[in-house]
Amino acid sequence: MRIPFSYVWRSLWARRLTTALTLGGLSLVVFVFAGVLMLAKGLEATLVDTGSPDNAIVLRRAAGSELVSQVDRGTASILETQPEVAVAKDGRPLLSREMVVVINLYKKTTNGMSNVTVRGVSPQAFELRPGFRIVEGKPFQFGTHEIVVGRNIATRFKGVALGTEVPFAGDRWTVVGVADAGGTGFDSEIWADADQVMQSFGRPVYSSATFRLKAASQFDAIKARLQADPRSQSLELKREQDFYREQSQAMAKFIKILGLVVTTIFSVGAVIGAMITMYAAVASRTVEVGTLRALGFQRRSVLAAFLVESVLLAIAGGAAGVGLASLLSFARVSTLNFGSFSEIGFGFALTPSVIASALIFAVAMGIVGGFLPAVRAARLNIVNALRAA
Amino acid sequence: MKLLKIVFKNLFRHRLRTILTMLGIATAVMAFGLIRTIVGAWNAGVEASAANRMITRQSVSFIFPLPLPYRQQIARIPGVDAISWANWFGGVYGDPNDFKNFWPRFAVDPETFYDLYPEYQVPADQLAQFRKERNACILGRKLAEQHGFKIGDVITMEGDIFPGRWEWVVRGIYTGRDQTVDETQMHFQWNYLYEQVQAREPGRPVDAGWYILRVQNADAMPGVAKAVDDQFVNSRAPTKTETEKAFQQGFVAMSSAIITSLQVISVVIVGIILLVLANTIVMAVRERRREYAVLKTLGFSARHLIVLIFGESLVIAACGGLIGLALTFPMVAGFGAALPTFFPIINVAPVTIVLAFGAALLAGVVAAFLPTTRVVRMSIVSGLRTVG
Numbered sequence: 001m002r003i004p005f006s007y008v009w010r011s012l013w014a015r016r017l018t019t020a021l022t023l024g025g026l027s028l029v030v031f032v033f034a035g036v037l038m039l040a041k042g043l044e045a046t047l048v049d050t051g052s053p054d055n056a057i058v059l060r061r062a063a064g065s066e067l068v069s070q071v072d073r074g075t076a077s078i079l080e081t082q083p084e085v086a087v088a089k090d091g092r093p094l095l096s097r098e099m100v101v102v103i104n105l106y107k108k109t110t111n112g113m114s115n116v117t118v119r120g121v122s123p124q125a126f127e128l129r130p131g132f133r134i135v136e137g138k139p140f141q142f143g144t145h146e147i148v149v150g151r152n153i154a155t156r157f158k159g160v161a162l163g164t165e166v167p168f169a170g171d172r173w174t175v176v177g178v179a180d181a182g183g184t185g186f187d188s189e190i191w192a193d194a195d196q197v198m199q200s201f202g203r204p205v206y207s208s209a210t211f212r213l214k215a216a217s218q219f220d221a222i223k224a225r226l227q228a229d230p231r232s233q234s235l236e237l238k239r240e241q242d243f244y245r246e247q248s249q250a251m252a253k254f255i256k257i258l259g260l261v262v263t264t265i266f267s268v269g270a271v272i273g274a275m276i277t278m279y280a281a282v283a284s285r286t287v288e289v290g291t292l293r294a295l296g297f298q299r300r301s302v303l304a305a306f307l308v309e310s311v312l313l314a315i316a317g318g319a320a321g322v323g324l325a326s327l328l329s330f331a332r333v334s335t336l337n338f339g340s341f342s343e344i345g346f347g348f349a350l351t352p353s354v355i356a357s358a359l360i361f362a363v364a365m366g367i368v369g370g371f372l373p374a375v376r377a378a379r380l381n382i383v384n385a386l387r388a389a
Numbered sequence: 390m391k392l393l394k395i396v397f398k399n400l401f402r403h404r405l406r407t408i409l410t411m412l413g414i415a416t417a418v419m420a421f422g423l424i425r426t427i428v429g430a431w432n433a434g435v436e437a438s439a440a441n442r443m444i445t446r447q448s449v450s451f452i453f454p455l456p457l458p459y460r461q462q463i464a465r466i467p468g469v470d471a472i473s474w475a476n477w478f479g480g481v482y483g484d485p486n487d488f489k490n491f492w493p494r495f496a497v498d499p500e501t502f503y504d505l506y507p508e509y510q511v512p513a514d515q516l517a518q519f520r521k522e523r524n525a526c527i528l529g530r531k532l533a534e535q536h537g538f539k540i541g542d543v544i545t546m547e548g549d550i551f552p553g554r555w556e557w558v559v560r561g562i563y564t565g566r567d568q569t570v571d572e573t574q575m576h577f578q579w580n581y582l583y584e585q586v587q588a589r590e591p592g593r594p595v596d597a598g599w600y601i602l603r604v605q606n607a608d609a610m611p612g613v614a615k616a617v618d619d620q621f622v623n624s625r626a627p628t629k630t631e632t633e634k635a636f637q638q639g640f641v642a643m644s645s646a647i648i649t650s651l652q653v654i655s656v657v658i659v660g661i662i663l664l665v666l667a668n669t670i671v672m673a674v675r676e677r678r679r680e681y682a683v684l685k686t687l688g689f690s691a692r693h694l695i696v697l698i699f700g701e702s703l704v705i706a707a708c709g710g711l712i713g714l715a716l717t718f719p720m721v722a723g724f725g726a727a728l729p730t731f732f733p734i735i736n737v738a739p740v741t742i743v744l745a746f747g748a749a750l751l752a753g754v755v756a757a758f759l760p761t762t763r764v765v766r767m768s769i770v771s772g773l774r775t776v777g
Binding site: 021028270 | 403405406409410412413416417419420423424427448449450452453479481485486488547548549550552625627638639640642644645646647649650654657658660661664665667668669671672676720724727728731
C-alpha cells in the first residue's frame, strides 16, 4: 500500500523554514551548475555559429589561427579556379581573401586595453556571410580607409562611435557603419577592405581565404585535389564550422574542467545539506513513522515516502536554481579567446539540454541525499518508534 | 565555564547531524579556497612582475614586431640601464589538443636576457653552454619534470608563426628564485630563430617581438616611457612602453569576465555555508525550545542562552572551516596538475586562508542570529507548551 502523496507534501509544508533553507541551498548549487553549462554552451554556440556548414576556409598548414596563417596571392587565385567554389551574384567566385590582424582598443567600462580582431575582406565577404548585416550607417567603401564595427565592439569599446576616426597602422580609419552578425564571433570584429589593411600593415600576403562550396558534400573532393596539387601543398582546408569549433576548444575545455570541479564540490555540499534535513525529518517523525507502520504501511512504502519527499525538495530547488540561472541569459560577457588571441563577446545560452541536465542533477542530489535517511526510517522498529515520544 | 560544557554536550546530542554539518561547511570552505586560489593564479603574472622592468611593444598590438635598430636608440635614453628583447615563437608540439603540450616558447637574446631576469636562475656552466650552441634551449624546472626532459634531450616541433620543423637541444634547466616564478617556459637563442628564418624564407624580416628595459629607479619610469614612445611616434612602428606590471595586467584584463564570474561564485559559496549551518541551528533550537524555557525558569538570563546558541554555531563553523582548509591544499595541488599549462603558478595565499576561515565564522554568527532572537523573545509559558 502506498503512502498518500498529500502526506509527503504536508510534511514539507509543516517544517517551512527548514524546507526553505534546504531548498535555498539546493537552488544555489543548481544555479552555479546551470550557469557554468550555459557559459560553455554560449561560447560554443557563438563560435560554432560563426561558421556556416557550406563554407570552407583555407589556412597555412599547422596554423591554428588566422593570425599566424599566410596565404599568398597566387594560391588564392588557384582556389578561385576550383570547380567546387560557388559563384557570386556578380558572376565571380564566391570567395573572400582575408587579412586578419589584432589591434588594441580601450574598453568603456574598465578603461583597460583589449585585443580586437580587424578583418580585411574582399567584396564577396558580405554575400559569403549573409548573417553580417549593417544595422547603422552604411557598408564601407572598398578602396577607402573606411571600417564597419561589430555590435559588441560598438557597445564595449571607446572611440568607435559612428563617424569617428580610429588610428591604427599609421593611418586613420573612419567608422561608417555598425554591423549585427546575429550573436556570432563577427560581432566582435572590425571589418575593412583587405587590400587597404594589407597596405597599411605592410603585409604582402593574406591570412586566409574563405569560400562557399556549391554543395557541402563536395568538401572532400576539393580537399583531396588541393592536397594532391603541389602548388597548394602548404595549405590546409577546413570546414568553417570545424575551424571555429577548434578555436573555442581551449577556452571551452577550461570552463568545463573548472565547472566540473566546482559543481562536484558543490554537489557534495548540497547532498550533505539534503541529508541533514532528511535525517532531522526522520528523527522528529519517529512516532509518525511508527504509527504508519502500525497502520499497516510496509517498510518499502515508508522508504518511498521519504525518498519522494527528498526528491520533491530537490526538484523544487532545481526549478528555483534554473529560474535564477535564466536571468543570466540577459547578461553578456566577454573574454580573451586563446584561439584568435582577441576578445570575444558571448552570452549565457539557456538551451533545453542545459535545463534537463540541471534538473537531472537536482533529482540525483535528492536521491543520494535522501536515501540513507529513508533507509533509517524504513528500518525503525514499530514498538520502539511508537514509544519514542 | 559550565555553559561551555553544555555547548559541547549539545553538540554530541545529534552526532551525525553535527558531523554532516561540519563536512558541509568543510566542502564549501574548500571550494571557496580553491576558487580564490584560481583567481590568484590568474593574477600571478602581475604579482610576479619586477618593479624595475618595463616592456616596449608595438603600439597597435604586440603581435607586430619592432625593428632591430630600436635597441640602440632605446638604450641611449637616459634612465635605461639595460635592454634585452624576445620573440614569441608559438609552435605545435605533439598532439595540439593536449594541454600539456602547450607551454610558452620564447626566442631570447642569450647574452642579456638572464641579466634582466635574475629570477630565472640558471647554473653558470649551463648558461655558458647555452650561449655557445646555436640550437640550445633552457627549460623551466616544472616543464622539464612534466615531460621528463633532461639535459641533452632533443625537442622537435612544428612551427606555425615560423613554419617548418624545428629542433633544439636542452642545455639547461632554470629554477625560480621563489615560488611566484613561472617555471614552465622554454627559452632559446634568438640568433637561431633569425638565421633559420633567413635560410628557410629568404626575404622575410625577423624583428624583435618586444624589448625589455631595466630602469635604474622606479621614479624614472614615466619619463622613460614617454621618451621612448616620443622617439618612434611618427615611425612605421610606433611603440607603447609600460611597466611590466601594467603589461601583465593588460592580459589579465582581457579575461576579466571569467574572474568576475569566479568571484560571484565565491560569494555564492559563502551563502551556501550559511544556509547549511543555519538549517542545523534552526533545527537544534526548535527541538530544544522546552529546555530553553526551563533554563529561563531556573533563572538563566538571555546572555546565557546567547552564549549557548552562538557557541554551538561557532564551534561547528570553526571545526568545518579547519577541515575545509586542510582539504584545500591537496585540492589545489590536484587542480594545478589537471591544468598544468593554464596555471604555471598556483599557490594558496595566506590571505585566502584567512578569508575562507573568516567566511565560515561569519556564517556561524549570522546563522545563530535569528534562532537566538526567537529564543530570547520567547515567553516561558509558550516555550514550555511546545510539543517537540
